Amino acid sequence: MKVKVHNDGKEKPQSFEASLEEARYYNFDYNFDIVCNGFGATEEEAIKNMEAAATHIYSMIGDMPMEGKHEIIYVDCFGKELK
Secondary structure, eight states: OEEEEEEOSSOSTTOEEEEESOOEEEOSSOEEEOOOEEEESSHHHHHHHHHHHHHHHHHHHTOOTTOSOOEEEEBOTTSOBOO
16 A cells, blocks of 8 residues: 655654555445554554554455555655655
């Protein structure tokens, strides 16, 4: 999965935010977006917290796409990819 990471540069306990770039769930009855964010003092902590939130949400709907490595995409405060 692609994970967006943003650092606000303030060096505070929640300076990093990690979120799933594409988190959608489809089946025959439902079609909805899933919001999974994690915050932390470091990039790793934010990703770990985002994974915990995603694991909880996806376990409730019976699907688990969080396995394996993530592609990290660094973004600005508007969610646009940094180059």
